[in-house]
Amino acid sequence: MQGKAANMLRNGIAALAIASACWGAAGGADAQPxxxxxxxxxxxxxxxxxxxxxxxxxxxxxxxxxxxxxxxxxxxxxxxxxxxxxxxxxxxxxxxxxxxxxxxxxxxxxxxxxxxxxxxxxxxxxDRIVVTAQRREQQITDVGISMAVFQAGEIEEKRIGDLYDIADATPSLDVVLGNGSNNPTITLRGVGTTNPWLNNNPSVAIYADDLYLPSSVLLTFPVFDLERIEVLKGPQIGLYGRNSTAGAANFISARPTDEFEGYADVSYGNYDAVDARAAISGPLNDQLRFRIAGLLQKGGGYIDRAGTEGTTAGFTRVPGVIPGVASVPAEEGFGDKDIAAIRASLSWTPGDGVEFLLIGHYGKDESEYIGSTNTNGDRLGVFAPPSDEPFVDYDDAHLFADAEQYGAVLQARVALGDRYELVSVTGYTELDRLYAIGDFVPTRIAEPTFDEKVSTFSQELRLSYNADRLYWLLGASYSMDDIDYRREMISYDFLLGTLGTAFDQDDRAYAAFGQAEFELAPKWSVSGSLRYTNERKEYAGGSFDIDPFGTSLITVAFPNLAGGGIFLEPTYDDEDLSGNATVNWKPVDDTLVYASVGRGFKSGGFDGSGITDESSLTPFGPEKLWAYETGVKTALSGGAFSLAASFFYYDYTDKQVLALVDLGAGFNEAIIQNAASSRIFGGDVQADWRPVDTLRFSVSATFLDSKVTKWVSADPAETAARIGNELPGTPEASVTGAVAHSLPLGAAWTLNTTVWATYADSVFRDIENSPNLKSDSYALLNGRLELTQTEGGLSVYLFAKNVLDEEYVTAVRSLVGMEGNFYGAPRTFGAGLRYAF
Missing domain, CATH: 3.55.50.30 (Phage tail protein beta-alpha-beta fold)
Structure with missing residues (x-):
């Protein structure tokens, strides 16, 4: 199969080169805007x-x-x-x-x-999108990286409000709910993790205004008032560091402006959803400019809570000792958002070629977290779901949340003459939250409450040089990530007690990196990057039995917790040298053909779930990825038509996966281990056509084929069962497409219509390829109709998502034999008013 993939790459390079030459002969060099x-x-x-x-x-x-x-x-x-x-x-x-x-x-x-x-x-x-994927401003057709770019207008049109919306609009980007919606897990082109624990770094490096966010729990911030989102596919280790095995995503907030401007946008939708956002920006004097933006979201809950009245209310396995299940009334419209956020920016340009940009943000989230819908009853056989309705929460637990996230980033840019630029990025972000998510059944099998604090500080310096034929960048970075974690897992009806888990983890990482690009000839250039990383993680924590009623079976299930629990202080040290090399050919203007090879790695660390055995705290090592890619990008007719296509092959080794460990007495625990190796190959294609100024068509698709090629296990049967499996979160095909049209209505108004659709193939959610933990394929249709003043700033709009009311599963959950589905939102629609000045 590897030989087949290699032939595919070679044939792809030849085909792309021939296609580029044909486009050039057909008029690419003479194309007119x-x-x-x-x-x-x-x-x-x-x-x-x-x-x-x-x-x-x-x-x-x-x-x-x-x-x-x-x-x-x-x-x-x-x-x-x-x-x-x-x-x-x-x-x-x-x-x-x-x-x-x-x-x-x-x-x-x-x-x-x-x-x-x-x-x-x-x-x-x-028509000439400018990106900063390589830490400098470049036209997208000059960057040999497959990427998806969302500019401010598209973010607004498609109501992209969080990481899950970005995944809907980006083929091969799969985002799965973890711990409710609190800890999203991300897979890009089949590379990623299914582990939602907050101390495990995502495989897609996420940056907000150049600040790296090391934990998935920091990725739940609301998306608003952005200039651009860039999703880079493939390892980006040279410039983006560790944990960018799958790729990187940049969230770039809107900048302060030289002229006074702003907007206010308010919308109301079904399920009483309210979304209000506003921004104002402008100069304070010749050197200072400011911008303030805010967001408020309320309502939108579409879940029915079944409650416990008439079913399990009062149930207990130890009458008179352990209180019975609470009486919880049925409730409609659960899952309301309650989010407020603000971002303030100040830009100072004290002289030519010198700019300081300070960005501060604060957000508070007291939303009702949505749980999964149980499909097979509870572990005791006391409860069975009465129907197959998709939007029902059977929890008896009180689901609540109280989260705050705040921080600041200071960017400094200094031009040192005509050729050199020095950039400094200093940032800090902290998240404090307390929440409960339940166990999706109306008995108390495993109901967790979390108390968490995650903070990150980083400092990065970059010096770049830009001459006629040579560009280079040298940089160094330091980061400190701290995690404080406390969890109480109530199991009054199963283990007759409560399992407590607590740990602190400190992560320190140093890196030195560089990139260079050299023009060999007028149409040929080579580029490469290299990064050295040194990382140390210190962990202190364990688990213990909380026995509030003197009935706990926690130590029976987990014998290692007898005698006061288990507490360990392991450390993890690692260093790595990774990078990439790319050959670029521009046969004609606005056409790039590239071929690249790169190596990335994702840090090792510690399992962050329940720690009930010493093996839980044995560090797992890094996973590694060799990536080979070839592609073409072209823009014709002055950008009226653009096309990007790529073929890639991944050699993915030492994958960090959850594998079961037998704890005895009929109990086992899933612990992260480097158990799998695999290969992935596939292709991306993006096309955009604007035949006239008022009409635009776009389509983007990814096709994937993945297979586990090696499995490390002491059990030959387990190894045989895993070899040949698909990787989780790897649909064979995923496609998005859109049509946008503007119709002038006289001299005063314009009617803008946008329709876009998403298709995702069926996908396994675990590496075991369990049929009951598989999401079926689905397609979504969405739209927006907007009436805008031609000369003024007033707009009135209607919007709808999931117009056909498709019932689809976005994620699955398995807990001590209980299974559940997370369903995507039903049809949502509403109207809004926007005024910009």
Whole structure:
């Protein structure tokens, strides 16, 4: 099978190269944007104050450029080097979408502030997406990485509000609920973990404004007032560090602006869902700019709680000693959101080429957490689900949450002459939360309450150099991650007591890294990155029997807890050297063919579940991934049509998986071990077509094939049962598509219509490939209809998600023989009002 994958890669490279040449012969080199281009010229303009850069552009292009000093004040240009038409060079030079240019005749360009109406015909660079995937601003067609990019308009249109919404819009990105919705587990292209514990790092490195978030519990922050989201596929170890085996995701918040602007957006939907958000931004003086954005979400609960009245209320296995199950009335509309968040940013530019950006955030979440719907009754045989309705919670427990998350990031950028730039990123984030999630049955089998604190501090420095044919970056980073964890697992009706677990974990990591890109010839370049990481994790914790009624069987089930419990203080030390290399070929303008090879790793550590055996605290080692990829990106007709396609093969070893350990007496425990090796191959394709300015089509798809190739076990039967299995969270096909249309209604209004759909193939949720823990395939249809003022800032809109009311399972849960499903939301719809100025 590996030979088949290698042949697939070789054939893919050849096919992509031939296709690129054909596109070039068909007119790629001569493709014109919707505004006519003029003859190409050679440009060499470094990043610098925008006014000076425009003067250099005028000299090198031989064109006249008109602009007001107020328009360019406190702005820094992007570097432009190479052969471009004047229009393309100027579009690449302008630093952001707040500026546009008009062409009054063949030799004169006028630079001005962008209009807010969205109907300005000036060249805005909208068709040339700029990303920072490689820690510098580049056009997406210049970056040899497969990625999904969501800009502010699309985030708003599709109501992308959290990590789960991003997964719905990104083929091959699979996000599964863990501990309710508190600890999401992430898989990208089949690489990821099924372990939801807060001390296990996700395989997709998540960054919020350049601050690394080391734990999945920090990924539940609300998404609002963003400039862009970038999801990078494949190992990103060189620039993004450890735990980016599957890829990386950047959340980039909207920046303070040079002009006063803002918006207010309020919507109301079924299930009494209220969503209100607003932002205001502008200058305080010539050097200071600010932005404040806020979010409030209420309601939206669509779960029915069955309660215990008439079923298990009063049940106890030890009458007169252990109180009976509480009498809980039935309740409709459970699962309401109760979230408030605010973000404040301050930008200071004390001089040319110097900027400091301080971003602070605070959020509070007191939402009702949604549990899974039980499908097979409880462990005692006392309860059986009375129906197969999808949105029913049978818990007797009081489900509550009280979470706060806050922090700040300070970014400093200093231009050292025309070629060098120094960047410093200092950040801190902390999450404090207390919550209970229940065990999805109306008896007290295993009802956990969690008290957690997670904090992270990091400091990163980067020095970069950008010359005619050479770009390099050198960096160093230090991070401190601290976790305090307490859990009480009530088991009054099963083990007749309570299992307590507590631990503290400190993680310290140092890294040195670098990247370089060199132009071998006008159409050829090579790039590579390398990172050295040194990491140490210190763990102190264990489990103990809490016996409130003198009846506990905890020590019978877990003999190692007899005599006061188990407490250990292990440490984990590791160092790694990883990186990647890429060859880039640009046969014509706006077309890139690339081939890359890279190695990534995900840190080892400790199991963070119930610690009932010393083997639970034996550190598991890192998992490793060798990735081979080839791809093409092209933009034709001035960006009116774009296509990206890639083929990849992964050699995935020492995968961290939950494997059962026999504890005796008929009990076992799932503990993380390096038990599996596997291979994954597949392909991505993205296409975007805008035949006219008012109509746009887009489609994105990923196809995957995964297989376990090795399993480490003392049980030959277990090994035989695992070999050949699919990896969890790896659908064979996942597709998203969208159509957007704008219809002018006279001179005053425009009607914008967006329809998008998502399809995901069936997928196993465990590495055992248990048929009862499998999510079936599903398709979702969504839409938005918006009436917008042409010259004003008022918009009125209608929205709907899951229009066809598809019943689908997003995740499954298994607990001491009990099984349950997490269902995706039913049809939701509503209306909103937005005003921007």
């Amino acid at each position: 919707r505004s006519a281009r003029t003859e190409a010229a050679s440009f060499d303009i470094p990043a610098q104050p925008l006014g000076a850069a425009l003067n250099q552009f005028a000299i090198q292009s031989g064109k006249d450029v008109l602009f007001s000093p107020d328009v360019t004040r406190a702005k820094t240009s992007r570097a432009v080097r190479g052969v471009y038409s004047p229009e393309d060079a100027l579009a690449a030079l302008l630093p952001d979408d707040t500026l546009v240019f008009r062409k009054s005749d063949d030799d004169t360009f006028l630079i001005e502030a962008a209009a807010t109406s969205g109907t300005d015909a000036a060249w805005r660079g909208e």
